[in-house]
Amino acid sequence: MPKISSKWTCQECGYISPSYIGKCPECNSWSSLIEEVVYKKLPKSNLNSSENLFSSAATIDVQSVQRIKSFDKELDNVLGGGFVHGSLVLLAGEPGIGKSTILLQVADYLSNKLKVAYITAEESIYQIKLRAQRLNLDSENLLLLAENNLETIINLIEKEKPEFLIIDSIQAIYHPELESSAGNVSQVRECANKILHLAKSKNITTILVGHVNKEGLIAGPKVLEHIVDTVLYFEGEKFHNFRILRATKNRYGCTNEISVFEMKDTGLKPISNPSFLFMSQNKDPVPGSTYSAIVEGSKTIIAEVQALVGGTAYTTPRRVVNGLDYNRVLQIIAILERRVGFNFSKHDLFVNLVGGLSSCEPALDLSIAMSIVSCKQDVIPSKKTVFIGEIGLTGEIRQVNQIENRIKECIKLGFEQVVIPDIDTKIQNSRIEIFQAKKILDVIRHSLTTAQTISKPKHNCCP
Numbered sequence: 128m129p130k131i132s133s134k135w136t137c138q139e140c141g142y143i144s145p146s147y148i149g150k151c152p153e154c155n156s157w158s159s160l161i162e163e164v165v166y167k168k169l170p171k172s173n174l175n176s177s178e179n180l181f182s183s184a185a186t187i188d189v190q191s192v193q194r195i196k197s198f199d200k201e202l203d204n205v206l207g208g209g210f211v212h213g214s215l216v217l218l219a220g221e222p223g224i225g226k227s228t229i230l231l232q233v234a235d236y237l238s239n240k241l242k243v244a245y246i247t248a249e250e251s252i253y254q255i256k257l258r259a260q261r262l263n264l265d266s267e268n269l270l271l272l273a274e275n276n277l278e279t280i281i282n283l284i285e286k287e288k289p290e291f292l293i294i295d296s297i298q299a300i301y302h303p304e305l306e307s308s309a310g311n312v313s314q315v316r317e318c319a320n321k322i323l324h325l326a327k328s329k330n331i332t333t334i335l336v337g338h339v340n341k342e343g344l345i346a347g348p349k350v351l352e353h354i355v356d357t358v359l360y361f362e363g364e365k366f367h368n369f370r371i372l373r374a375t376k377n378r379y380g381c382t383n384e385i386s387v388f389e390m391k392d393t394g395l396k397p398i399s400n401p402s403f404l405f406m407s408q409n410k411d412p413v414p415g416s417t418y419s420a421i422v423e424g425s426k427t428i429i430a431e432v433q434a435l436v437g438g439t440a441y442t443t444p445r446r447v448v449n450g451l452d453y454n455r456v457l458q459i460i461a462i463l464e465r466r467v468g469f470n471f472s473k474h475d476l477f478v479n480l481v482g483g484l485s486s487c488e489p490a491l492d493l494s495i496a497m498s499i500v501s502c503k504q505d506v507i508p509s510k511k512t513v514f515i516g517e518i519g520l521t522g523e524i525r526q527v528n529q530i531e532n533r534i535k536e537c538i539k540l541g542f543e544q545v546v547i548p549d550i551d552t553k554i555q556n557s558r559i560e561i562f563q564a565k566k567i568l569d570v571i572r573h574s575l576t577t578a579q580t581i582s583k584p585k586h587n588c589c590p
């Protein structure tokens with residue numbers, strides 16, 4: 128296609144300008160616009176077909192949307208019931224988190240029913256085969272290709288006509304007509320657009336792998352998220368065994384569903400009841416550790432919050448937070464100081480969510496506060512207790528959603544007591560003791576009166 132003009136695109140946000148400007152008006156970054164070519168003829172979208180007519184909404188049958196079921200029910204749930212035929216899915220995650228592993232499992236399972244092609248632009252086909260062997264997959268019907276030139280890929284796909292296509296990764300392939308290197312914003316966008324056209328015109332269900340940088344953004348433009356139908360995020364800590372798959376965009380389903388996997392030698396195994404993953408191995412209660420129940424999609428997970436309060440050697444005490452919202456923890460510390468009367472100005476504070484889990488749910492507030500108080504006062508709740516509730520600035524305990532589901536999960540995991548917000552209706556359950564609290568002070572009093580002080584370990588080094 129002949130090149131007729133140029134456009135300037137922002138490398139940070141994808142903003143397009145007809146002429147060069149020094150500062151992007153969209154994201155305010157300097158010198159981020161680079162020149163790109165504009166083709167005379169853009170690939171024709173099949174949506175613009177003159178045969179398109181209006182349809183009556185009543186005649187559209189949603190059930191007729193064909194879905195491809197993967198090897199796992201949990202994964203299908205995240206997608207809204209499976210991969211939709213001809214859809215473009217982006218699987219994003221940090222390098223080394225297991226994106227290629229789960230996709231190889233999907234590809235191997237589907238290759239027994241469909242024609243599946245796996246294109247690797249980062250590894251050799253021998254590496255893929257070795258991984259498949261490690262995962263005990265036979266991968267007999269799987270088509271493998273190591274290629275990073277987009278035109279070659281498209282030519283081969285049009286010849287081979289697979290029904291299911293995986294491209295690993297979008298940042299490693301390049302369009303030969305663009306001068307910029309692979310992974311560059313204009314490359315990623317141009318390649319993604321070409322692949323979208325291929326997926327839609329040939330009705331090939333396509334998955335793109337996208338690497339995410341440390342800040343949690345998909346490396347390259349945000350526009351990638353606009354091009355695809357579904358964005359799946361693969362989260363987890365490299366040093367922990369569990370992984371969470373979350374849909375952040377889904378044109379064919381809801382986006383609040385998650386599924387949890389455990390990384391094993393034989394690949395990723397789905398976990399339908401993930402609560403035990405996020406609890407510590409402590410058999411006996413320890414000061415500074417309490418439990419809460421958080422809701423992720425249709426799942427309720429019991430999470431353990433641990434706090435450590437110790438004297439500081441600095442003029443400004445340190446606050447270190449992992450897996451929780453930093454500002455939220457600061458706010459809870461302020462509430463404990465102002466509404467309860469603690470003083471943490473001479474203490475370093477460390478607050479963690481166990482197991483590498485991260486959550487910003489307000490329902491964790493009460494557990495965060497109780498962990499801090501428990502460590503500061505060296506007390507433990509006398510019963511196995513779960514603390515659920517948001518704390519307001521005046522120290523009031525505020526209502527959270529899905530309280531029944533959270534209580535159910537507490538019962539399932541053998542907890543004896545649950546502390547929840549005091550709402551108008553009294554909640555009764557014969558299988559667990561329920562304490563409904565209005566103020567943070569009520570909870571501390573209730574816990575402190577029922578807690579047993581344990582003796583401090585005696586060291587020669589501490590006074």
Ligand SMILES: [Zn+2]
Pocket residue numbers: 137138139140141142151152153154155156159
């Ligand atoms: Zn910009």
